Amino acid sequence: MLDTTFWLEWAQFAVRWVHVITAIAWIGSSFYFIALDLGLRPEAGAPRGVHGAAWQVHGGGFYHIQKYLVAPVAMPEELTWFKWESYATWLSGFAMLVLVYWLGAEFYLIDPRVADLPVWAAVAISLGSLVFGWIAYDLICKSRFGDDNTRLMLGLYVILVAMSWGYTQVFSGRAALLHLGAFTATIMSANVFMVIIPNQKIVVADLIAGRAPDPKYGKIAKQRSTHNNYLTLPVLFMMLSNHYPLAFASQWNWLIAALVFLMGVTIRHFFNTMHAHKGMLWWTWGLTAVLFALVVWLSSLAPAEAEGEAAARLSPAQHRFAAAEGFDQVTDIVLGRCSMCHAAEPGYEGIGRAPKNVHLETPEQIAAAAEQIYLQAGLTHAMPPGNLSFMEDQERAAIRAWFAAGRS
Structure with a gap:
C-alpha cells in the first residue's frame, strides 16, 4: 500500500x-x-x-x-x-x-x-x-x-x-x-x-x-x-x-x-x-x-551547522521517528552506507561537502532527515548513487518499515 x-x-x-x-x-x-x-x-x-x-x-x-x-x-x-x-x-x-x-x-x-x-x-x-x-x-x-x-x-x-x-x-x-x-x-x-x-x-x-x-x-x-x-x-x-x-x-x-x-x-x-x-x-x-x-x-567561510544537529531541538515529528521501532537498525544502516558522504568532513573522494547539506553522522541527524532517507534510499534507489556502498534490498525494506512506524 x-x-x-x-x-x-x-x-x-x-x-x-x-x-x-x-x-x-x-x-x-x-x-x-x-x-x-x-x-x-x-x-x-x-x-x-x-x-x-x-x-x-x-x-x-x-x-x-x-x-x-x-x-x-x-x-x-x-x-x-x-x-x-x-x-x-x-x-x-x-x-x-x-x-x-x-x-x-x-x-x-x-x-x-x-x-x-x-x-x-x-x-x-x-x-x-x-x-x-x-x-x-x-x-x-x-x-x-x-x-x-x-x-x-x-x-x-x-x-x-x-x-x-x-x-x-x-x-x-x-x-x-x-x-x-x-x-x-x-x-x-x-x-x-x-x-x-x-x-x-x-x-x-x-x-x-x-x-x-x-x-x-x-x-x-x-x-x-x-x-x-x-x-x-x-x-x-x-x-x-x-x-x-x-x-x-x-x-x-x-x-x-x-x-x-x-x-x-x-x-x-x-x-x-x-x-x-x-x-x-x-x-x-x-x-x-x-x-x-x-x-x-x-x-x-564557516558553513552553517547542519540542520537538526541536537536531539533537544528536534521537532515533534522528528522525535517520533527517533522513537519508532527499527530506528537503531536504520541508524546502523545509514552510518554504514551513507555517512561517508553525508558528514561534516566527507570521507569519500571527490565529495567536498555533504550533498544538500544533509549530515547523517548521529542518530539525531538521521531522525531529522527521516523523510529524505525514506524517499532517497527506501522508496527509491536514488541513494547511494549507483549503489556505491552496496545497500541491500533488506536494508531498504528496513528503512521503509521504520518510516511507516514513525508515521503511524
Whole structure:
C-alpha cells in the first residue's frame, strides 16, 4: 500500500513541472517585449500615434511590429493579452510552497536552531510575509517616494536585503532563500494582476467609449514592467538555490542573496542597453564576475551547522521517528552506507561537502532527515548513487518499515 509521502512526492513533481513550463512562457514573453520595446525606432510614413517600429525575422518569416505610445485610434478586432503566463506561474509556485514547505514544515521550513516555531506560526509568517511584501511595495510605488524611479529601485533593494536577513532569522537556510524568491515573485505577479493588466483595460475601455486614453496608465504599467525585468534573474537564482547548499547553508546566505540581486541588475543592464542600440557595456560582465566571486568567497567561510544537529531541538515529528521501532537498525544502516558522504568532513573522494547539506553522522541527524532517507534510499534507489556502498534490498525494506512506524 503506497503511503501519502509517495503521492505527495508525485504531486510536487507534477506541480513543479507546470511551474517550470509557465515560468518559461512568462519570462520568455517578458524578456522579448522588453527587448522589442527598447529596440523600436521611428518609422517614416507610420500611422498616427505610432511611437516606433521594428522589423524582425524568425522561423523563416519577416515580422513588422509597430508600437502605439498610448493606443491606436480604434480598437483592433482581436487583441492578444499576455497575462495568463504570469498568473499560472505564481499559482503553480504557490502550490509548490504549500506542498513542500507548508505540508513538510517540520522537515523543510522550520529549523529549531534558528527559531523553534510551531507549524501554524511558521506557515502564518510564510503567508503573511508575501502579503506584506506586495502591500508595502505597492504603497511605496504610489507614494511621492516612487516618483523617482532610480530612488524607488534603491529603496526596493534595501527592502529586499532586509527581507533576506529577516527570513534567515525565522526559517531554515533552504526555506529562507526560497521565500525570498517567493516574496519577489509575488510582487512581480501582483504587478501584472493588480496594475499592468487593469491599466491596459482602462485604456481599452476608453478606446471603445471613444475617449482619448490618459497616458499616465501606460507610464505606471511601464514602471512596474521595468521592475519585473530587473527582478527576474534573482528570482530564478533563489528558486534554484534549494538544490545548492553552498548558497543556502552558508551563514552568509542573506548577504549572498543581496549580491545576487545586484548581479540581476548588472546582467539586465547589459542586455537592456544592447537592445536599445546604445552599445555593448562589457564592463557590466566584469562587475558581475566580481560580485559572483564575492558570492563564492562568502560560501567558503564557516558553513552553517547542519540542520537538526541536537536531539533537544528536534521537532515533534522528528522525535517520533527517533522513537519508532527499527530506528537503531536504520541508524546502523545509514552510518554504514551513507555517512561517508553525508558528514561534516566527507570521507569519500571527490565529495567536498555533504550533498544538500544533509549530515547523517548521529542518530539525531538521521531522525531529522527521516523523510529524505525514506524517499532517497527506501522508496527509491536514488541513494547511494549507483549503489556505491552496496545497500541491500533488506536494508531498504528496513528503512521503509521504520518510516511507516514513525508515521503511524
